[in-house]
Amino acid sequence: MDAFLIQTLNGIVNGMILALVASGLTLIFGIMDVVNFAHGELFMLGAYAGVVWLAITGNFWAALLAAAVTIAVLSAVLQVVALRPLLGRDPLYTILGTFGISLVLQNYALWQFGPVPRKLTEPLTGHFRFFYLEYPYYRIVMALLSAAIIGALWAFLKYGKYGIWIRATTQDRVMAAAMGIPVPIVHTVVFAIGASMAAASGVLFGPLVGVTHAMGADWVLKAFVVVVVGGMGNLAGSILASIFISLLEAYASLIVSPAQAVIVAFVALIVTLLVRPTGLFVPTPK
Amino acid sequence: MLALQDVHTYYGKSHILHGVSIDVRPGEVVGLLGRNGVGKSTTLKTIMGLVRPAQGRVVFDNHDVGGMPPYRVARIGIGYVPEDRRIFRLLTVLENLRTGLDRHGLNEARREQLLEKVYTNFPVLRERRNQAGGTLSGGEQQMLAIARAMMLEPKVILLDEPTEGLMPRMVGQIHQIIKVLHAEGVAILLVEQNVPLTLEVSDRVYIMEKGVVRHHAPAAELRANHAVIHQYLGI
Numbered sequence: 001m002d003a004f005l006i007q008t009l010n011g012i013v014n015g016m017i018l019a020l021v022a023s024g025l026t027l028i029f030g031i032m033d034v035v036n037f038a039h040g041e042l043f044m045l046g047a048y049a050g051v052v053w054l055a056i057t058g059n060f061w062a063a064l065l066a067a068a069v070t071i072a073v074l075s076a077v078l079q080v081v082a083l084r085p086l087l088g089r090d091p092l093y094t095i096l097g098t099f100g101i102s103l104v105l106q107n108y109a110l111w112q113f114g115p116v117p118r119k120l121t122e123p124l125t126g127h128f129r130f131f132y133l134e135y136p137y138y139r140i141v142m143a144l145l146s147a148a149i150i151g152a153l154w155a156f157l158k159y160g161k162y163g164i165w166i167r168a169t170t171q172d173r174v175m176a177a178a179m180g181i182p183v184p185i186v187h188t189v190v191f192a193i194g195a196s197m198a199a200a201s202g203v204l205f206g207p208l209v210g211v212t213h214a215m216g217a218d219w220v221l222k223a224f225v226v227v228v229v230g231g232m233g234n235l236a237g238s239i240l241a242s243i244f245i246s247l248l249e250a251y252a253s254l255i256v257s258p259a260q261a262v263i264v265a266f267v268a269l270i271v272t273l274l275v276r277p278t279g280l281f282v283p284t285p286k
Numbered sequence: 287m288l289a290l291q292d293v294h295t296y297y298g299k300s301h302i303l304h305g306v307s308i309d310v311r312p313g314e315v316v317g318l319l320g321r322n323g324v325g326k327s328t329t330l331k332t333i334m335g336l337v338r339p340a341q342g343r344v345v346f347d348n349h350d351v352g353g354m355p356p357y358r359v360a361r362i363g364i365g366y367v368p369e370d371r372r373i374f375r376l377l378t379v380l381e382n383l384r385t386g387l388d389r390h391g392l393n394e395a396r397r398e399q400l401l402e403k404v405y406t407n408f409p410v411l412r413e414r415r416n417q418a419g420g421t422l423s424g425g426e427q428q429m430l431a432i433a434r435a436m437m438l439e440p441k442v443i444l445l446d447e448p449t450e451g452l453m454p455r456m457v458g459q460i461h462q463i464i465k466v467l468h469a470e471g472v473a474i475l476l477v478e479q480n481v482p483l484t485l486e487v488s489d490r491v492y493i494m495e496k497g498v499v500r501h502h503a504p505a506a507e508l509r510a511n512h513a514v515i516h517q518y519l520g521i
Binding site for chain 2 (some may be wrong): 161164165167168171172174175176177178179180181182183184
């Protein structure tokens, strides 16, 4: 029973970080129909930017913010230069485009920072007792902060002036343009928002694993699973699916080894594709 | 005010418009008639910047509109109500209207005023303002599409088959709406299959066939002389 509760907490904590990565991914897909294969690399670059900014500022939270802004600017440039010209063409172009970007960014990081993992020091080192486990406060803070960022995004989309622009463009980009909404700029901004969310999750997650040039790969794969299971382009669905998949994995690791538990995510993906390919968490179309 | 001069438009390799010239003067209702597939909707899309003309000019208020991105065309005063209405289905009625209200140089008072005017003209939209656009009936969606375009305070509205798929009772309502717009001094370029309605509300009418304008006359003249209508439209 103790183990079950501990795994529930673990599942939710991991689920929140995954949700932060996945909501950026699903936002970008929803509005541009671009499957962003470079998302994991933006996560990874965000973590490296966090390392650099932490060295400069000495403050983790300042570094988190600065890294998110750095990656937002970088990704806006990437979007304008490499993706904007490809939008509206066959999806294969943007798949190859983002895949290319991902290779370039990964090898840039390897060249710039080397193969040795960099350490991001966690800002809080305290623990609290959770059954037989010393549970670090930082993990709780990390989950809460992820939830807060996602909540802020949701409120912005729901109530903000530009939030309405984003939702309108997501639903019908031609009509949005005909209503005077500058669609190309909206696309760039959304890409930057999605990328900065990936960067923020990279910085938040960095202290737990160490920052390497390949750290994005695992996450983006899981984020893709979540986006499909939650329903492509559906923000609420992605968040629910993140928690769902992370809980499944956490419980599975009670029975099998944690390395094998990863399989559960992919089983969920396959079952979803077979049973309900539009996603588990989308309302049935009437 | 709005003028197309010898406009040629292609979709890929198919040549759709073969040199269309049309003009719309301030406050005027201009009808554009023709059978299916003669390029009426393409003409409107070309004006809106959704399709780029390969040749010819689209001029609006001394701006060369041809090849301008659609959002800039909308901002200089051309409203567009497309054929399938294209309501933002998941946005509420009010949010649909707001897509045209959140622009520079529009203060809160003016925004309220524009909303109020629309709600007065279409009381049903006020009732349903917090309902998702997709839940409205066909006629209500058409009203919303027109009201949404009015939020831009356009000088001209391009109306693409507003009566298509509506019940006869609603067709009368569209007639009323066109009259309201006309009374407000908004010019209208109306593409329609409904010939009697078009002849009744329009000042002038262009008849298109196979991507060119074949005939152009005051609506009153066509009302009196059905031979022309019969010749081009077969009714």
